[in-house]
Structures are given as structure tokens and as C-alpha cells.
Amino acid sequence: MKPFCFADGKIIATEAAALHPSDLGLIRGYGIFDFFRTVNYQPLFLEDYLDRFIRSAERTYIPLAYNREELRTIIHQLIQKNDLKEGGIRMVLSGGISENHFSPGEGKLFIFAESLSFPSEDKYQNGIKLLSLEYVRPVAEIKTTNYALAVWHSAGWKKQGAEDVLYYQGSYISESSRSNFFIVKNGQLITPDSNILLGITRKNVIELAGGAQIRPVTFQEIRDADEAFITSTTKVILPVTQIDDLKIGTGKPGPVTLGLLERFRAMVSQNTSVNS
Structure with a gap:
């Protein structure tokens, strides 16, 4: 992982990112994610990945508190903050905290910057x-x-x-x-x-x-x-x-x-x- 991520509504140190132990992402394995590359500081096929991520949130009934433009802005800020010329961006939306520990709640959004390696x-x-x-x-x-x-x-x-x-x-x-x-x-x-x-x-x-x-x-x-x-x-x-x-x-x-x-x-x- 790179030094900075997006969590709790802002860019923070990656090591400070945390998930509540009762989140469905942990206790039920319920959540969505997407992953794409950056090439020369540009997110590759970004609009396609945003399409799929937003659609996945809707289809899994997990509320996503950010619209496309906001997600795009966060991603570009994170790329610059981490100097991520060539790497990966991972968006994760957890299932949220549920009163009955089963139904999807308000999801928590994480966006991580990562190193990227390809097969030999x-x-x-x-x-x-x-x-x-x-x-x-x-x-x-x-x-x-x-x-x-x-x-x-x-x-x-x-x-x-x-x-x-x-x-x-x-x-x-x-x-x-x-x-x-x-x-x-x-x-x-x-x-x-x-x-x-x-x-x-x-x-x-x-x-x-x-x-x-x-x-x-x-x-x-x-x-x-x-x-x-x-x-x-x-x-x-x-x-x-x-x-x-x-x-x-x-x-x-x-x-x-x-x-x-x-x-x-x-x-x-x-x-x-x-x-x-």
C-alpha cells in the first residue's frame, strides 16, 4: 500500500484506515470493490470502472455517499498525493453496520493506492x-x-x-x-x-x-x-x-x-x- 488513502471522508495515512468490527464487510464478507491501473499518472479506463463500481453499489443495495464527479476528483487527488505514476487504485465499499447484522447498511468507502506488478x-x-x-x-x-x-x-x-x-x-x-x-x-x-x-x-x-x-x-x-x-x-x-x-x-x-x-x-x- 502507498502512504495515503481515502477513508472517513478525507485523504489520510493508509495505516490509519479502519473498519468497524461489526461491519458486514468483515462479519459477512459483504462488500464490493474495483481495481484499475494508473499509467503516466492517468487512471486507465476510469469512466468504465466508475460505471461498474456505481452500478455494483446499486445492485448490492449498499448506499454510496459519493457521486461520479466526487469519486473522480478523489482518485486524481490520491494519485497526485501518492505520486502514483504507475500503480493501482483499489476502491472498496463495505456492507456497512447493520442493526440485524445481516441487511446492508450505510457502506464505508475506502480508496487505496497500491504498487502494481505484472506476471513475468x-x-x-x-x-x-x-x-x-x-x-x-x-x-x-x-x-x-x-x-x-x-x-x-x-x-x-x-x-x-x-x-x-x-x-x-x-x-x-x-x-x-x-x-x-x-x-x-x-x-x-x-x-x-x-x-x-x-x-x-x-x-x-x-x-x-x-x-x-x-x-x-x-x-x-x-x-x-x-x-x-x-x-x-x-x-x-x-x-x-x-x-x-x-x-x-x-x-x-x-x-x-x-x-x-x-x-x-x-x-x-x-x-x-x-x-x-
Whole structure:
């Protein structure tokens, strides 16, 4: 964490930020968050993230005491206060203190500035392995703070040489624990349409590629895929070359994935080349 955060209605020392022990964010794991990058002091895709954060607050019935303009102002102030040229901003809205310890109350807003690290370049060049896991995140379309299963399950990932998991239900796959999932077949991008978070990087990758088939995706299609990759704020476009014991395509990152990664990085560099 960087030295300063937003809490209790003002920018304070991060170490002074506190949550009431009866807050639903603690006792029920109920809250929302969002996370985005800063590049050259500019918050990347900020309006998209604000859209999702405000919508998530509404859909989880947690009061958010700040409007879009106020959130935008706080974020820019925090970036400057922390000299956050390249890093991450995490917005968290807790479930609040509830009279019955169950119903959402008035949420408490925290905004933190953080250092940011990406996967090693070796993973972009050679790809990663995912482990399949039958699971659907509760209210998957909302970025809640409930990552209990993934955190618990992650204790065994490294032993199996895996980076993350790939969730599925029945014959259909959905998403990774913190990323969206794509396959490539005959040059066409295909990505699941349900039981997923509508990722901001996902959205921009689809636009950059000129479209994608957004529909149910089966395990059989993964077996027949030419390429696969995941997308997220912290992973950008990360090639997937193996799921469980199944190698994807040639077992190496493919030209479509690597081409999109190069174009995405160029787009970010071009759009943030002038200081805000």
C-alpha cells in the first residue's frame, strides 16, 4: 500500500484506515470493490470502472455517499498525493453496520493506492496453466469482495504448476477467479456470455479485436481451440497454454493472442502519452 488513502471522508495515512468490527464487510464478507491501473499518472479506463463500481453499489443495495464527479476528483487527488505514476487504485465499499447484522447498511468507502506488478515476461512468452474447478461465483456479474473459495483453493495451485483456475458448471466454462477467458478458433475470438464479471479489459480487447462471439462455451470447444488467453487489469492479455492436463493448440502462445497483447500495450501507451 502507498502512504495515503481515502477513508472517513478525507485523504489520510493508509495505516490509519479502519473498519468497524461489526461491519458486514468483515462479519459477512459483504462488500464490493474495483481495481484499475494508473499509467503516466492517468487512471486507465476510469469512466468504465466508475460505471461498474456505481452500478455494483446499486445492485448490492449498499448506499454510496459519493457521486461520479466526487469519486473522480478523489482518485486524481490520491494519485497526485501518492505520486502514483504507475500503480493501482483499489476502491472498496463495505456492507456497512447493520442493526440485524445481516441487511446492508450505510457502506464505508475506502480508496487505496497500491504498487502494481505484472506476471513475468516468461509467462507471456510461454503461457500459463489453469486448473478447472466447478463453481459459479455468487452474483457473478458484480465485483464483490467474496473470494473465499479462490483464496482457499489457491494454496495448492503452485504445487500443480498452475497460475489460476477456470470455473465451469456442467459442460460450460465461465471465467477465471480474477480474469475473463477467451478461446481463439480459426482467428475468431470466442468468450463466455454468462456467469461472468463483465471485465473492463475484456470489453476493450473485444473492441480492439473488432468483435468476438459472445456465447456459451463448452469444454469440447476448448479441446478444439487454437489458442486461449485470460484478460484482467493486472494480467492484461495472458496466454493460456494448458488446462489441467490438456494442452491448448500447439501448447505455445498463438499469433492472435500475442498480436492482441502487442496492440493493447500500444493502445495504452498512445492514450496515456500526455500527462493528465
